[in-house]
Amino acid sequence: MKMLTGAVGAVIGLVVLALLAVVSVVIADDGASATGTANGGSLQGVPAEFRGWILKADAACKEPAMTPALLSAQLWQESKFQTSKKEATSDAGAQGPAQFLPSTFATWGRDDDGNGEVSLWDIGDAVMAQGRMMCSLLRQAKNSGYPGDVRALALAGYNAGWFRVEQYGGVPPKSFARGETYNYVRIILSIMPRFQGPSLLQVSGSGTAADALRKAATRIGTPYAWGGGGPSGPSTGFCDGTNGYLSGRCSASSTVGFDCSSLVQYAFWPKTQLPRTAAAQYGATSDRPVSRSDLKPGDLLFWSHGGSGSIYHVAIYAGDGNVLQAPRTGRNVEVAPLTSAMPQNDYYGATRP
Known part of the structure; x- marks a missing residue:
């Protein structure tokens, strides 16, 4: 120093x-x-x-x-x-x-x-x-x-x-x-x-889904930044008048990290080039829906305030009833139970990229 x-x-x-x-x-x-x-x-x-x-x-x-x-x-x-x-x-x-x-x-x-x-x-x-x-x-x-x-x-x-x-x-x-x-x-x-040692989330198998989950797992602990991140990795985000604030201040503009959809985009890129937002990612994969009872590691899960036009969150299924996600401002990329990752009543469905 x-x-x-x-x-x-x-x-x-x-x-x-x-x-x-x-x-x-x-x-x-x-x-x-x-x-x-x-x-x-x-x-x-x-x-x-x-x-x-x-x-x-x-x-x-x-x-x-x-x-x-x-x-x-x-x-x-x-x-x-x-x-x-x-x-x-x-x-x-x-x-x-x-x-x-x-x-x-x-x-x-x-x-x-x-x-x-x-x-x-x-x-x-x-x-x-x-x-x-x-x-x-x-x-x-x-x-x-x-x-x-x-x-x-x-x-x-x-x-x-x-x-x-x-x-x-x-x-x-x-x-x-x-x-x-x-x-x-x-x-x-x-x-x-x-x-940075290997992730505590152990991912087996090969293929696009396993590789994406494995890649996302290397970012566990990375801060959440609204509007931040992309295919090349974490970056500072921005505030839009509603999102990105912590304790009344714009946290996103000074935080290097991912939001929920940029983490997903980063994980699958470049093999599968998903769009940037959670709603757009649902639109790009909705023709391959997956029931909750048939989830496999690497599937995408979505939460909505009502209908496909109000999707506000996306996460990657990590197996064993858990998801890998960037949850919200003030938190870090984490593995969390599907049942408590977001409000259960907001769960909208899953797709297979």
């Missing part, structure tokens, strides 16, 4: 360029299996002594953009999970696995591991402080109205200070500090997938 300038910044700039050349290398899992997370995804590539704290820090934050993979990628970029004073002390004075300046840690640090000491060298204290600071920055980013991914804005604030984000009205450009903050953000977002 240090902000470096001058000769030190030049050296770091060279290091960043070197890191960019190696981010495609798969990060080893340190011999441990993937660990489940609260939001339905899983975590891999993280040393065992960090895993529990990362999951705890994630669970303590209610911001949808916070994920274990985000915290893990940030820790790797900050310190490569190193904990010794020799390996985890920067020339700028940042210390510990989360690379806090002591003055900053004084704000965010707690005795989270209960050993009687508040220390930025303790893994538990450092990771929980990192989580608290990132959670606060994600909240600031969401409420700021600045364009771009809220995760990128928060990471920039962690690295350079939120006042720099305010100064530039977003992530500082490449010209700032020889690109340190710009590349810091880019590297972390690019390596996040390496820490």
Whole structure:
């Protein structure tokens, strides 16, 4: 999180360029299996002594953009999970696995591991402080109205200070500090997938339906964004006067994610190129209706306020009475029981794409 300038910044700039050349290398899992997370995804590539704290820090934050993979990628970029004073002390004075300046840690640090000491060298204290600071920055980013991914804005604030984000009205450009903050953000977002373990939803079989369900399952935990997402993946959405708001504010415009129909479109693309909205997806597949008693994984399910012209939600049948869906603003992509995914009386029917 240090902000470096001058000769030190030049050296770091060279290091960043070197890191960019190696981010495609798969990060080893340190011999441990993937660990489940609260939001339905899983975590891999993280040393065992960090895993529990990362999951705890994630669970303590209610911001949808916070994920274990985000915290893990940030820790790797900050310190490569190193904990010794020799390996985890920067020339700028940042210390510990989360690379806090002591003055900053004084704000965010707690005795989270209960050993009687508040220390930025303790893994538990450092990771929980990192989580608290990132959670606060994600909240600031969401409420700021600045364009771009809220995760990128928060990471920039962690690295350079939120006042720099305010100064530039977003992530500082490449010209700032020889690109340190710009590349810091880019590297972390690019390596996040390496820490995302296999989905807890296990999909068997092959074919278009199974492949679509398997693809959608990799997005479990992705935030809901009204109007966001498409064939290429999640994106920021928009508010239309009714939808996309959370606690009276337009959440969709600063949330990178999917809505219900864009998740379905993304899952089936490009083999089956479904239209964008839930109603249009029903129209495109309604000639292949499926009874509720004959549902198969990959079938599409629809909910309506009354008739095909009022369809408002679509989900993918995941088997065993469950659906995979992007439910609503403030929630994440999830697996939920069909009986409670949406109001039962609104269930309209199912189709087979």
